[in-house]
Amino acid sequence: MKSAKTTLSLKKAILGVTAIVGLAFSAQAQAEELRLLTWGGYAPDAVVEQFKAETGIDVKVTKSNNEEMIAKLRATGGGGFDLAQPSQDRISGAQIENRIYKPMDLSKIDSSQFISSMLEATKANTTVDGEVYGVPHVWGTSGLVLDTKKAGDVKDYADLCNEAHAGKVSYRLKRPTLIGFAFSMGMDPFEAYGDTAKYQEIMDKVEAKLISCKANVKTYWEGGDALLNLVRSGEVVAAMAWDTGGWKLNGDNPDVTFVAPASGALGWIDTFALPRKTENEEAAYKWINFVMRPEIAAQITAEAGNFTASKGADAFAEDKLKAQFQASFPEQDLNNIKWYPTVPAGLETIEGKVLDRVKAASSN
Incomplete structure (x- = not known):
């Protein structure tokens, strides 16, 4: 009996030690997980597996969008x-209002892997109280999609109003069109963001231009597929649209492609940002440095369809896409991209009224 009790006690002791060890391993496993809140295509399964094989850290991916990200972190x-x-224009406002992010430790990021102009632009646009809250990852632009044989004279947004292309151009009645036309008319709307009266003055001039341009517009496109079909059919020879749409059309017709406007393409950037209560900050920095390697970044481009801020990643892209990118964005055009800053309160109301008046105006 005594022997049985001793054996039982020993078994309990072993089970106790096993449980403690198990809890320790469980905690360790939990610590070695990166919880990533991102967009579809930004963390392909193959990249996640490569990262885990190299670092031992698993990545739990939650796909989202700007509105949902902010809502989840605010809650x-x-x-x-x-x-x-x-996106970079969704950081400073959310941080000021809700304090949902923590500053980036830039010493833990390999800045040599980033396209410097994008890194500096994102740092500037995500700075709050002297602290940087974001660095760039995936980016894209809007600019000109042209049939270069039929509309080779179109070099900037305002050239869409050239009489030679009456009835054969298209753009959206959205704020990027207002911004693009302002730049092409020699004004800087972003510089006027802090001055409502100055911004209104710029928008009044853009409004007059867009109203005078109505006769040139085949249609104000809304869905991307509809625009692509208009260009394919030849009904539209010049448009303001996204880079990826132009490259897609280029695959069907080498005369059609995306062209960066002389005044600069308009660029958006999705960033990396640290939630204020991150529990595995070191893993976050490891992931950033890993996916910004050119050969890894190229895999993300293949999955997402957009390029990243990784310096030299285009060299690893599929040959056709690489050629399209390099033709659309020689270095001077890449450095001339106008990156969207955070929109101050009140400006979107001004823009909305301008767009309504343009839409309501009769074409001459």
Whole structure:
């Protein structure tokens, strides 16, 4: 009996030690997980597996968009995730209002892997109280999609109003069109963001231009597929549209492609940002440095369809896409991209009224 009790006690002791060890391993496993809040295509399965094989860190991917990211982080005070990927113009306002992010430690980021102009632009646009809250990842632009044989004279947004292309151009009645036309008319709307009266003055001039241009417009496109079909059919020879749409058309017709406007393409950037309550900050920095390697970044481009801010990643892209990118963005055009800053309160109301008046005006 005594022997049986001793054996039982020993078994209990072993089970106790096993449970403690198990809890330790469980905690370790939990610590070695990166909870990523991102967009579809930004963390392909193959990249996640390569990262895990190299670092031992698993990546739990939650796909989202700007509105949902901010809502999730606001609801938890910046908890639940270790790394998020909001667009650069959605960081400073959310941080000022809700304090959902924490500053980036730039010493832990390999800045040599980034296209410097994009890194500096994102740092500037995500700085709050002297602290940087975001670095760039995936980006894209809007500019000109042209049939270069039929509309080779179109070099900037305002050239869409050239009489030679009456009835054969298209653009959206959205704020990027207002911004693009302003730049092409020699004004800087972003510089006027802090001056409502100055911004209104710029928008009044753009409004007059767009109203005078109505006769040139075949249609104000809304869905991307509809625009692509108009260009394919030859009904539209010049448009303001996204780079990826132009490259897609180029695959069908080498005369059609995306062209960066002389005044600069308009660029958006999805970033890396640290939620305020991140629990695995070191893993977040490891992931950033890993996916910004050119050969890894090229895999993300293949999955997402957009390029990243990784310096030299285009060299690893599929040959056709690489050629399209390099033709559309020689270095001077890449450095001339106008990156969207955070929109101050009140400006979108001004823009909305301008767009309504343009839409209501009769074409001459």
